[in-house]
Amino acid sequence: MGRFTVDVLIDSGRCQGHGRCYDIAPAVFGEDAEGYGNVPGDGSVPPGDEREARRAVASCPERAITVTEGT
Structure with a gap:
């Protein structure tokens, strides 16, 4: 039985540097x-x-x- 995983990716071409992502989830x-x-x-x-x-x-x-979510 595999572990449930969550992965994230930032599109650097779309990011405008508001910083909400690292303020909300610094880990x-x-x-x-x-x-x-x-x-x-x-x-x-x-x-x-x-x-x-x-x-x-x-x-x-x-x-x-x-x-993305997976196992």
Whole structure:
């Protein structure tokens, strides 16, 4: 039986640097030197941070974040 996973990806072409993602879910998202959101590592959401990741996705005004779920 596999583990349920959630992954996120930021479209850097759409991100405008509002910072909502890393304010809402700092364990999932980071910021680059110019204040744009990024996803450290491979995009895997740490267990227990899925809810905050989904809130960050919903809060992005440019809809620049994609979330995928799997096992």
